Amino acid sequence: MLMTIAKFEARPELRQELLELARMLVEQSRAEDGCLDFGGYRDIMGSDTLLVVGRWIDQGALERHYESAHFQEIVGRFAELLVEALPSVSLYEVVEMDRL
């Protein structure tokens, strides 16, 4: 199982636009084959950070995600709404150790 965590910093004045686009991305990504979970989350501490967390059955599912028309189109429009054009996206090979 792979997990991706992407952190996007919205430009404050474009926060709503980024949220709307992110909601579209969540809906369409959840419908993808091989997507175990996909969600968008806002920082409760008041920053304009948007966290997008995805879980994928394997590398192939993740690559299909990145190559999908909706990902390309939506994330392509993110850039102009962000403080930094390139978001921090971390990809983890995750071995779930334990459920506390």
Added chain:
Amino acid sequence: MLMTIAKFEARPELRQELLELARMLVEQSRAEDGCLDFGGYRDIMGSDTLLVVGRWIDQGALERHYESAHFQEIVGRFAELLVEALPSVSLYEVVEMDRL
């Protein structure tokens, strides 16, 4: 590096109380020795899911977190605010593979 992701489902009528407690937990956890990152995030799709994501240098740091007075006190008060008393907490041994 270890990562914990905890998902809490707030009772709708107690959503604000949970957020306030979670903010306290974030502030105090960030100050802990061995905590690389700690944040609380709300679901942008409108559910009452609260995601708490922590990154720790090692198992020792994570155990000190769980044994800390503030964790015990704050998370102890979460239970009455949640739909399910026991949150889903997943612990991952994370090997950061790549920054896309």
